[in-house]
Amino acid sequence: MKTVLARPAARSGPSASVYRWIRQVHLWIGAWGALAAILYGFTGLVMNHRFGDGAWPQGDSAERGRVTLAVPADARDAPEALAAWLAAEHGLAPQVIRTSKPEGGRVGGKAVDQPPRWTLGGGTASRSWSLEYVPGNATAELKQTTHSPLAALNRLHKGVGGGAVWILLADSFAIAMLLLGVSGIWMWARGRTPRQMALSVLALSVLVLAAVLGPALA
Template sequence: MNPNANAGKRGPAIFSHHKTYRWIRQIHLWIGAWGALAAVLYGSTGLVLNHRMGENAWPQGDSRDAGATTLQIPAEARTSPEQLSLWLQQAQHLDVQSIRKGGPGGRGGERGGDARQPPKWNLSGGTAADSWQLEYTPGSDSAELKRNHQSFLAAINRLHKTVGGGIGWRVLADSFAIAMVLLGLSGIWMWARGRSYRQMLLSVFCASSAAFLLVVIPALL
């Protein structure tokens, strides 16, 4: 019998190479072990966040007011958001994780003049469970520091969005994201091994890919 008689019915030869398959399988297992807990966390919080809007929205956790403090802002910290951030870190031991300039604070001048006040500065930080926010209006000599405490569900939802986890969590989240990509690619590689093109075409993977594209492409248009 001609050994190449069924060559056209099989998938690419690279998918059938035993040594390559063994290495890919081992890498797939290592990646799966590294990201197993992350998959549970991201999967569960992603499901909750996916249902955060609408009439039958799922609970997203609670955020409780933990108090407010008025801070006197020194002149040197009023020059820019970066200087204010540096002062908060040095004087108040607050590490700023986000700096945003909001919309104009309103119209200035007398009798409804057209002059607009400069945008407010919003600085925030804290952990996933305990957060703080400071809103400063340029030119003012004080600002109110508000603190909030999040419930467990709200805290893990914040971690899902990489809010309040710090640099350590950001690095871990990056590694988990890369692991998910590699896990998917290696899984597809192992699934395709030993299957013909016809079997690949008439498969659950092909059906799921088609459904994915049918839903995603219209949403992006």
């Protein structure tokens, strides 16, 4: 007589439904963020080795030229006024506006006060511009720069030159990676005992991360 072993019944109920739902979310988010993971992983690896004797190539940036612009009186009062004039007159919409306080310096052993400066910048990841202006002056200097593909990718990694659309897209990729991590840990830990968790590669990664981050953040 042939004996047939009964197969254990598949898990059912709320727990199984939650698992299937999280697994589907994990898969779809992974598909959405796969290219982003490759892009950010590649540029992060490159930028992580930008210092030292064995530094990796970071791409090239070349200055295209400098132009002196005459600044009208009504654009000299505030950085916002200067930015509005640049956008209206020259089609340059600033993405970054920085102001510096007056600084002191020394010339021939004598203290010399340095005026404040406004720095406005914008452009794309591959073609950027920056404007240096001393408040009250009648002119400002505009510098234009081109960036190689690798340098442009590094700029995008840092959120520079992509514009508002890239920032939104990068935010979605960042949220996707967070959800991937949380859902991946949840699915991996499901069904494991605390002892198995304590002796797992996940626990090892937590210990290594703490050992590295602790001194760095101290």
